[in-house]
Amino acid sequence: MTWLLALILLPLVGAAVVAGLRGNDRLATLTALGFSLATLLLVVPLWAGYEPAGDRMQQTSSIEWIPQFGIHFAFGIDGIALVMIAVIALLVPLVIGVLGVTDKLPEGRSAGGYLSLLLVQQSLTIGVFAATDVFLFYVLFEVMLIPMYFLIGAYGGPNRQYAAVKFFLYSFLGGLIMLASVIGSYVLAADELGEGTFDWATLVSVVSEAPLSTQVWLFLGFFLAFAVKAPLVPLHTWLPDAAGQAPIGVAVVLVGVLDKVGTFGFLRYCLPMFPAASVELAPLVLTLAVAGVLYGSVLAAGQQDMKRFIAYVSIAHFGFIALGIFAFTAQAQVGSVTYMVNHSLATGMLILVVGMVIARGGSSTISDYGGMAKLTPLLGGMMLLAGLATLALPGTNAFISEFLVLLGAFETRPVFAVLAVLGMVLAAVYVLWLYQRVMQGPVRGDALVGAGGGPGAVQAPETGARKAVRDTSRRELAVLAPLVVLIIGLGLYPKPVVDVVTPSVEATLSAVQEGDER
Amino acid sequence: MPMLEAEPAAAATDVWHFAQEAGVTSSVETYLPLVLLLALSTGFALFSVVIAPLVGPKRYNSAKVEPYECGIEASPQPVVGGGRIPVKFYLTGMLFILFDIEMVFLYPYAVAADSIGLFGFVAVTIFIVAITVPYVYEWARGGLEWD
Amino acid sequence: MTPEYYLLLSALLFSIGAVGVLVRRNAIVVFMCIELMLNSVNLSLVTFARIEGTLDGQVMAFFVMVVAAAEVVVGLAIIMSIFRTRRSASIDDTNLLKY
């Protein structure tokens, strides 16, 4: 068994164990944390064993599944998948760590169910990144929805039913349309080879030679699914609802990792399999991407809800990633891939911090807060750091990615790049504005200032009693610490990630060029 | 007499074609005398029905057109007046259909019994047993009890 | 003898039955219309058998009669049962199952 398979299976085992511990929330949390940390540990040998200069796919394994259709349980990773797997492995223990502190489950819900769903989600997500059989990828891609559906629907905010169903239906419809393309590719390959297969490499070699019109149709199928997943305007509307209603930890996983499956899919499937169509339709995609950047930024400004705000900011960032991918330069794509990692870290942290704010104030409405930094200076600092990372300040990890993307995009698509810059600037403004509204100024807002006030409440001169608000606890700090380290560390020294992903990106890009030239 | 124009279609061993070989012929004209007889008797009957009110006396009396019921209201309402036919009679009808079907199949068998031999006998025995099963069921469940 | 006339008659009867099923509201009458349809088929079958010069069609008519009879039995049983509980055989009265 490869490290990879162990990585996929371990969370599943953990989920089963945790599910057995229904009655005891504390024990369940500890067990889940243990499993997730073990999973994280497994990433170390995986990463160490990955040779950037080696084969395209490493750690491969393949078991026959449905022989009639040439379907295998085939897994393997390239650099892109590796970093994404590392991210999810990192985020899940953090998310479990804040359970019960930042993240409060609705009444009557036990932690066991939540945690096991989370672990299942982790396993499936790793599987999606690692699958090298297109059918398997599709299966995991769809199944992945189910734990997320329950995580949102059962543990989310007041409007969770609507959000969960909307999330599910969007993704499901996208997935079904992708299914048509998956089958279409299969049929194409079967006609070509005489025997059907879903092996990714084989499909790439066969399908990429298909005529343009065929490619366009099949491309659209994949693209729609991924565009829903990595919400590109106008298929994004589920994300604000889902992220807004989901528990904080789930929102981190959703925005941080799950949505990256979309952009990952662009890189892994859309480009190599349909190079001609990718180039043909690049303007369309770029338009959508830039529209997403601008639209997300503008909408973010109008949000009154912090979680929805983050969702819109993310939409803008996803536009940015897509821009990098479809700019077809190595720089831009490397930027995009690193951006996927960095966005996960930065936005993940932002969500966690916002979650901590909400946990203290009991409201997610921005106007309910004000001057919070006075009460919780440490938390304010964390929020500032997360915000700066989100807007890609130099020195934080996102900067290098954003820089690469823009640099690469300027080479080929200057107009789009310029527009994207505009959007990014806007988003940066709003992120800081958020910080300002929540943390700066005098202490005010219903969430912080109430009539009653707790034992340690300080009398506010203008309104009422301040509520007792504690600063960041040690546990919260422990959760945020790795993120802080990584954000700053990768901002200063991005080489490890860049080195790992570059060969894979170049392989992708050369495949596109070859395909397009044909 | 008109004959069948078509060729005998299949091999003589085919059950379905055997009667063809047997030379069954008939046509509408064959039935003409029967139609005439029916016409005559129907005509006679119609004539009787029509002539009766013309030749008979007419002494209207409201009591005469009442339903015959010894002077009281008819208690089980007749169907025309909104009453119902007792279920029991439907059941008899259903039973009849069951056995009528049996006859429908036994006749052709009987006609052809000699030519299909033992196989036919076995088949028809199975058939009769199959009919007997529901019959026995009816009997055991009291479906054949009248009171 | 023109077989077409028989076929046309059969088609006509079938149509009458079909229309009857669609427009009549009394279950028994609907049922009778269905029987009419079945029997119009018999006419067709026999006519075709005549055209073919084989007896297949007539044999088939036998089977159809059997089926029709079985349908009568089952149908009457069902209609009777509903008739007993409802005192009506109108389809319009059977309206519990609506969405």
Next chain:
Amino acid sequence: MFGAQVTALSPPSVDYTAMLPVLIVLGAAAVGVLLEAFVPRHLRWSVQVTVSLVALAGAGIALGAYVPGAPAQGVTTMVDTLAIDAPALFLWGTLLALSFVALLFIAERTVEPGGAFVSQAALRGAAGAGGSVSTREPETTGGRDGAAPADGARGMQTEIFPLTLFALGGMMTFVAANDLLTMFIALEVLSLPLYLMCGLARRRRLLSQESAVKYFLLGAFASAFFLYGLALLYGYAGSVRLGDIATAAAGSDRSDTLLFAGFGLLVVGLLFKGSVGPFHAWTPDVYQGAPTSVTGFMAACTKVAAFGAMLRVLYVGFEGVSWEWRGILWAVAIVSMAVGAVLGLTQRDVKRMIAYSSIAHAGFLVIGVMTLSDSGLAATMFYLLAYGFTTLAAFAVVSLVRDADGEATDLSSWAGLAKRSPLIAGVFTFLLLALAGIPLTSGFVGKFVVFSAALGEGLAPLVVLALVFSAVAAFYYLRVVVVMYFSEPAAGGASVTVPGAFTTVTIAAGTIVTLLLGIYPGFALEWAGAGGFAF
């Protein structure tokens, strides 16, 4: 004049080994009728259940014993009226397996005390096609919804078992019928018991009877269409054997009007049985009104039978003229999927909802049927197997959710069910996901293989539409999940009855098969793809 010059007829050859499963089932049905007559009332249930299950198992064993040595091309027997070929054998196996499970479900009598069927049915004696109502036992409880039947302790009506077997025998013949007349007879043999079974519910008598009447009238109407189609095809080809029709269609100077009119009418009858829109009118009503176990049986097995027959008719009889009718089936498939998916959205009753789901699924199946390829054949049959088990288990779950008035099928009373009984809610969610076609369930694999076959035959637009409608339909499946998991339990809502062993087995079997076929479908696909039709 009969009998003159009659040559001796050679008896038709009968391949008894091949036919044994059908013979066992029908024989057991006849035995069941006799048992009904002679076994004392208190023993009937156990005896009938034993006999029926043993018969099904026996038929299964006979089938299993025959399959390894069966000729690859299949055999036709009984003067070519039955074609026992690979698809027929697969469908027989499917039917036997499904009805074994369904029979367990039907036999359940702990969930509804005394069983789900009236013990003094107005339909009683009609079981034996004779129709007897003992007038000495007037029906006092009939028609009063929810009126506790005084004779509840006396057990359920056990005629349901022979009726089920008769229906099953009809279905098995239906899928193996090599000529249209046999098919028609089989159609009736399978339908008539079903009509009766629909009207046997102990509770909600009016609803049940109403569904029986509707099903009967519409069913008979449809079979009349089938029959007229048969007659016209006979007129066209001079034979009702599917092979002969194909030959005639390939090269005949006869009027194509007969061919196409006949084909159209014939297919209408078949589509009706498969509850394919726009011939689905009966489905929601009957599914809702019939006793749930009967609905389960019907939903699973009738679909198998109807589509099995449709496959045979189209593949064997009308493949040559497919360009003429494909367009029509296109429309039919789209209408069916649209009706099932869209109208299902408005349903508040779980049984009706599953009924609409079945209409949508029928649309998908039509796509499979239309492919006219070997892979399409295998795919459609696999789909039937997968769908049958899923829907059967789903109805079994529905039968467990009850309130004071019996089954609580209204969606509102399912609120918060997951809190009260997480296991059942989980199972039902899984089944719904299978119906929606989520991967790792048999529903997904079924859709996948059908759509693969369809894409292979260039039906891409249809497949895309089907996928869109799948997504639409997923909405109403999800709604049930939402109600079960995310809603607060309603006061006085339904609760889950502890299932008896039989229902437990039904649900377990359905769920396990759904999972198994979702995760490891290879073996079933191999069976389904074992060979084509013999003709």
Next chain:
Amino acid sequence: MNALLAQAPEEMTRGEVLANDPLWLVLLKVVLLFGFGVLMTLFMIVWERKVVARMQHRSGPNRVGPGGWLQSLADGIKLAFAEEIIPANADKKVYFIAPVISAATAFATFSVIPFAPQVEIFGHTTYLQLIDIPVGVLVVLAASAIGVYGIVLGGWASGSPYPLLGSLRSAAQVISYEIAMGLSLVAVILYAQSLSTGDIVDAQVDGWFAFLLLPSFVIFLISIVGETNRAPFDLPEAESELVGGFHTEYSSLKFALFFLAEYVMIVSLSAFTVTLFLGGYMAPWPLSMIGDGMLNEGWWPFLWFVLKCLVIMFLFIWLRGTLPRFRYDQFMRLGWKVLIPVNLAWIVLIAGIRAIRTDAEVTTNQILIFGGAVIAVIVLLSLLIPEKPAPADDDRVPVTGGDYPVPPLDLEVPKKPKRRTVTGSGGRSSNSEIGTEGRKEADDNGNV
């Protein structure tokens, strides 16, 4: 058929000879048949009354015509001039059509009866038979079945309970016994290998089926009595229960038509019996030996045929004169539980025997084993049949055969009201009673 003709052109079959009849001959036969039916009816009514009267030590009709033989004709004429009363409740159209159906179909049964072999009529050689078709037997069955419609519709259309019950009973009775009758035909057909009445008669050259197939014959006889609603099976007209049965509300010639139909059916079914079982027109045994079959040629057979018919008809009368009426349940039980199973077993038996005889490939042992098994199964089945089903619960409301509740036996009689209302409907009812009585007298004069 063509081939058949080519082989033996000189010998035309019965059907072909009949098909060659010129139209005038057909018309003549039709009229004669019709006349035969009417005459026999008129004759039989008087004959019946006379015979029954003799059995009861009365003299019977003796006023009208010589020896009273024109009594029924006079009754008929009287009926024609009687007032016609149409009940207010009646469904007029059906009420009119019902007797027509009844009468017309009764006559149709004559069409396939062979009265005599080849005869010369005005120089034309023909058979004394209207038509000979391959399914002649079915024509008789069909006609008698359709006749039931007349009865049912007549009773239904009268809009009155007694006729309704009478007609329903009649229908139930006729269809019940039609099965027994039809099944006993199977044996005949099996031996004649044909459904054509002519062939059936021909097949009896070597021996009448009445002897060969005695059980069938007996069952057939019983069945036709039930089929024609005759005593002892005259339940549909049971005066003591149903006033007059299905024709209670009929009067005048419509009533006469029902009456006519009933008697025509008796005559035609007698003729049918003769055809099927008693060798048809063939001379009985000692006579057939005379003069090298001389008595089986020309017009002689017609005489034998009529005589045989009269014997059967006498049987009808005899039964009426001697047997009391069955109770309805007894009657149905006889039909369903005795005649039908016995008939089925009998059919299996003779079919088996014939199959053995014709199929030489099977050894006798095998046949015996199989036959024994079948018989054993039947015997076992019949042993298993419980004589009575479990008794019904006592606390249930007793219901009559018609589902109408009847009061319990221990019902307390309500007290009489103090004053009785004078204005009743007594006058009306007595009027109608008189009317009905009068009619009944007309048809049942000799039996009062």
